Amino acid sequence: MKIINNKKKTGATFTPELLANFLVNKLLQYYKYLSYTSCVLDPACGDGALLVALYKKGKVASSNIIGYDTNNTYLSVAKQCIAEISHNNDSQFYNEDFLAVCPNNQDIFSTNIKREFADLIIANPPYVRTQVLGAEKAQQLAKDFNLTGRVDLYYPFFMAMTNALKIGGILGVITSNRYICTKSGSDIRKYLLKNYHVLEVIDLGDSKLFDAAVLPAIFIGIKKNPSEKSEVTPKYTSIYETAPTNNTKLAKSIFEVLNDDKAGVFNVNGTFFELKKGILRQGTDKSGIWQLDDNKNSSWISKIETNTSCRI
Ligand SMILES: C[S@@+](CC[C@H](N)C(=O)[O-])C[C@H]1O[C@@H](n2cnc3c(N)ncnc32)[C@H](O)[C@@H]1O
Structure with a gap:
């Protein structure tokens, strides 16, 4: 009960089991190592x-599990949960600010800073406008991570996680979907394209998979050398509520819809959702907004691009 109250106070939104399993299955599907x-x-x-x-998938050793959190109460629960299912107390949990553990600006005298140690990162970092943390902290984060404009805490988290990941390692993360198509997300879009072979982006839209105040999205990528060109064509999926059509399929859950191979409109317990599937189109330059390019959208987008004489 205490932890539920704490969650409410701090605004932390934990990942429900079904969504956690969905993300884990995706990562295992992509990462064979x-x-x-x-x-x-x-x-x-x-x-x-x-x-x-x-x-629970039985692929990793409990001693190689590492978790950070600034909230010690949550951290104790995490520690206890892993200890119970692994019958071991050897996982590594740290009550530290992860942004200070893997910052962008490296103080060469600091021994606490860690780099490129993780093979797989799975995360649902906080989504909070950094201004909420106070002007001083917001300015410090913007400076440390070289970010301008409206910064949300998951932006520096994207960077710190990249600092922690080995080249060739995989990142699977749930964040707000806002960075995909907002001006303030341009630095982060550019950063992700530069540092990752982007495998898949899933805009979970208004599917209300959990109790977050934002619309969530999943990003999955393999870390690459920034100078390496990516030959991967990223998949892009989106799911949003829609009006009923004549051609709907029945589905038991949003996850059944997300796992379907074909796009379409689905009836999930009386609510209709449109699943779109295509590839990620990134606009004219690396900081351009990310759009879903399926057969329907692509001719429309190409038409606009052909008829565009200038951009403001
Ligand atoms: C959205 S919750 C997600 C928790 C968990 N990953 C999950 O999926 O259920 C974000 C968590 O980030 C923690 N947090 C916030 N700022 C942090 C920081 N600078 N370093 C480490 N953890 C932080 C919060 O205490 C909270 O537990």
Whole structure:
């Protein structure tokens, strides 16, 4: 009960089990190198929902599970949950600010800073406008991570997680979907395209999979060398509520819809959702907004691009 009250006070929104399993399954589908020696990290692990879902797949050793959280109460729950299912107390949980553990600006004299140690990162970091943390902290974060404009806490988290990930390692993260198409997200879009082979982006839209105040999205990518060109064509999926059509399929849950191979309109317990599937189109330059390019959208987007004489 106490932890539920705490969650409300701090605005922390934990990942429900079904969504945690969905993300874990996606990561295992893409990343074939996971083994007992792999190091897995959740940099803002809360009560450990994502690490527990991953551990339950039987592919990782409890001693190679690493979790960070600034909230010690949540962290104790995470520690206890992993210890109960692994019958071991050897996971590594740290009550530290992850942004200070893997910052962008490296103080060469600091021994606490860690780099490129994780093979797999799974996360649902906080989504909070940094201004809410106070002007001083907001300015410090913007400076440390070289970010301008409206900064949300998951932007520096994207960067700190990248600092923690080995080249060739995989990142699977749930954030707000706002960075996909807002001006303030341009730095982060550019950063992600530069540092990752982007495998898949899933805009979970208004599917209300959990109790967050934002519309969530999943990003999955393999870390690459920034100078390496990506040959991967990223998949893009989106799901939004829609009006009923004549051609709807029945589905038991949003996850059944998301796992369907074909786009379409689905009836989930009387609510209708449109699933769109295509590839990620990034606009004219690396900071351009991300759009879903399916057969329907692509001719429309190409038409606009052909008829565009200038951009403001
Ligand atoms: C959205 S919750 C998600 C928790 C968990 N990853 C999950 O999926 O259920 C975000 C968590 O980030 C933690 N947090 C906030 N700022 C942090 C920071 N600077 N470093 C580490 N953890 C932080 C909060 O205490 C909270 O538990």
